[in-house]
Amino acid sequence: MAPMGIRLSPLGVAVFCLLGVGIIYHLYSGVLSGRIAAFRQRETVDLRELLALSVEAAVLGGREVKRVREDNALEEKSKGETKEGAKEKLTLGDLSSHRNMYQLIKTAFPSLQVNSEEHDNTRVEDLPAWDRRIPEEIAQVVGRSQEVLPESITVWIDPLDATQEYTENLRKYVTTMVCVAVNGAPVIGVIHKPFTGYTAWAMVDGGSNVKPRDSYNEKSPRVIVSRSHAGKVKGFVEAAFGNNTVIFPAGGAGYKVLALLNPTDEKYEEADVYLHITYVKKWDICAGNAILRALGGHMTTLKGEEINYTGSEANNGGLLASIHMDHKALVLRLPARDAEKN
Numbered sequence: 001m002a003p004m005g006i007r008l009s010p011l012g013v014a015v016f017c018l019l020g021v022g023i024i025y026h027l028y029s030g031v032l033s034g035r036i037a038a039f040r041q042r043e044t045v046d047l048r049e050l051l052a053l054s055v056e057a058a059v060l061g062g063r064e065v066k067r068v069r070e071d072n073a074l075e076e077k078s079k080g081e082t083k084e085g086a087k088e089k090l091t092l093g094d095l096s097s098h099r100n101m102y103q104l105i106k107t108a109f110p111s112l113q114v115n116s117e118e119h120d121n122t123r124v125e126d127l128p129a130w131d132r133r134i135p136e137e138i139a140q141v142v143g144r145s146q147e148v149l150p151e152s153i154t155v156w157i158d159p160l161d162a163t164q165e166y167t168e169n170l171r172k173y174v175t176t177m178v179c180v181a182v183n184g185a186p187v188i189g190v191i192h193k194p195f196t197g198y199t200a201w202a203m204v205d206g207g208s209n210v211k212p213r214d215s216y217n218e219k220s221p222r223v224i225v226s227r228s229h230a231g232k233v234k235g236f237v238e239a240a241f242g243n244n245t246v247i248f249p250a251g252g253a254g255y256k257v258l259a260l261l262n263p264t265d266e267k268y269e270e271a272d273v274y275l276h277i278t279y280v281k282k283w284d285i286c287a288g289n290a291i292l293r294a295l296g297g298h299m300t301t302l303k304g305e306e307i308n309y310t311g312s313e314a315n316n317g318g319l320l321a322s323i324h325m326d327h328k329a330l331v332l333r334l335p336a337r338d339a340e341k342n
C-alpha cells in the first residue's frame with residue numbers, strides 16, 4: 001500500500017518544474033549577461049593601436065616593394081584584364097608586400113576582417129610579431145585610446161598601389177596603403193611612399209601628420225586623374241569645369257590623394273580635385289578617403305554618395321575627392337554619366 005496514499009498529478013509536477021526553471025533563469029540571467037558584457041569588453045580593439053599597426057604594416061610592405069624594384073626582380077605577371085581591357089599586373093613587389101603586411105596584421109589581431117588586394121598564404125619566416133608600441137609621433141597627436149568592437153572593423157590593404165607605374169619604374173607614384181573602416185565608415189588611413197620613406201596617416205576624431213594646402217581653386221579646379229585607367233575622363237572633366245581645365249594625369253590612387261594635400265617628401269602636382277570615372281576597388285580608395293575625412297575633406301561617388309567600406313570590394317560609382325571646398329556644389333557641376341560607357 002502506498003504510504004499516506006499521496007498521488008502526484010502530472011500537471012502539478014510540470015508547473016512545479018517550470019517554476020523552478022523560471023527561478024533559476026532569473027537568478028542566473030543577470031550573472032550571465034554580466035559575464036558576456038565583460039567578455040565583450042575585454043575583446044574590444046583600440047583604434048590608436050590599430051593606427052600604429054597600420055603604419056608599421058605599410059612601412060614593412062614598402063620595404064619589400066623597394067627591395068624587389070632595386071633588385072630588378074619584378075617577375076611581372078598578368079592577373080587578367082580590367083573591365084575596360086587594361087592589363088591587371090602582379091609583381092613580386094605586390095606579393096611580397098602582401099605577405100608581410102597581411103601576416104603582421106592578422107597575427108596581431110586574428111579576429112579582424114582583413115581584405116587585401118592580393119591573395120597568397122605563403123608564410124614569411126622570421127617576421128617578428130608586432131611589439132604593440134605606439135610611436136611617440138602618434139601618441140603625441142592621438143592623446144587617448146578609442147575602443148571599438150572587432151566585428152565592427154574591416155581592414156583594407158593595398159600592398160602596392162600603382163603597379164602599372166611600378167613596372168614602368170615611375171617610382172614616385174607608388175604607395176602602400178592600409179585603411180580601417182568602422183561600421184563601413186573610413187576612420188584610419190595610411191599612405192606610405194616606399195621610395196622616399198614618407199608616410200601620411202590620419203584618424204577621424206584622432207589627428208594626423210599631414211595637412212591640407214593653404215588654398216584651393218574652387219572656381220577653376222585643377223583636376224588630377226588616372227594615367228592608365230582614365231576612360232573618357234578628359235571629356236567628362238571639360239564638360240564639368242570648362243575646356244581650359246588643367247588636367248594632371250598621374251598614377252596611383254594613393255598618390256592622387258596626396259596631391260590634394262601638403263605632403264613634405266617631394267614635389268607633387270598641386271591638384272584641387274581628384275576625379276576617377278572607371279571602376280575602382282575599395283583597397284585603392286579607403287585610406288585616401290579616411291585621410292580626407294579626418295582633415296575635413298570628402299571622397300564620394302560621382303553622385304556625391306558616401307562609399308561604404310564593408311562587403312564587396314567594388315566601387316562602381318566613380319570617385320570625386322576634394323578638401324576645403326563645397327563638395328556638394330562640385331557634384332552638381334558634373335555631367336550625367338553612363339557607367340557602362342565611362
Ligand SMILES: Nc1ncnc2c1ncn2[C@@H]1O[C@H](COP(=O)(O)O)[C@@H](OP(=O)(O)O)[C@H]1O
Pocket residue numbers: 082083084117158160161162163164225226227228229230250251252253278279280281284
Ligand atoms: N578601371 C579599373 N579597374 C580596376 N582597377 C582599377 C581601375 N582603375 C583604377 N584601378 C586601380 O586603382 C589604382 C589606381 O589606378 P590609377 O593609377 O589608374 O588611378 C590601381 O591599383 P593597383 O595598382 O593597386 O592595382 C588600379 O589598378
Ligand SMILES: [Mg+2]
Pocket residue numbers: 088089117163
Ligand atoms: Mg593591382
Ligand SMILES: [Mg+2]
Pocket residue numbers: 158160161162253283284
Ligand atoms: Mg591600388
Ligand SMILES: [Mg+2]
Pocket residue numbers: 094117158159160161162163
Ligand atoms: Mg595594388
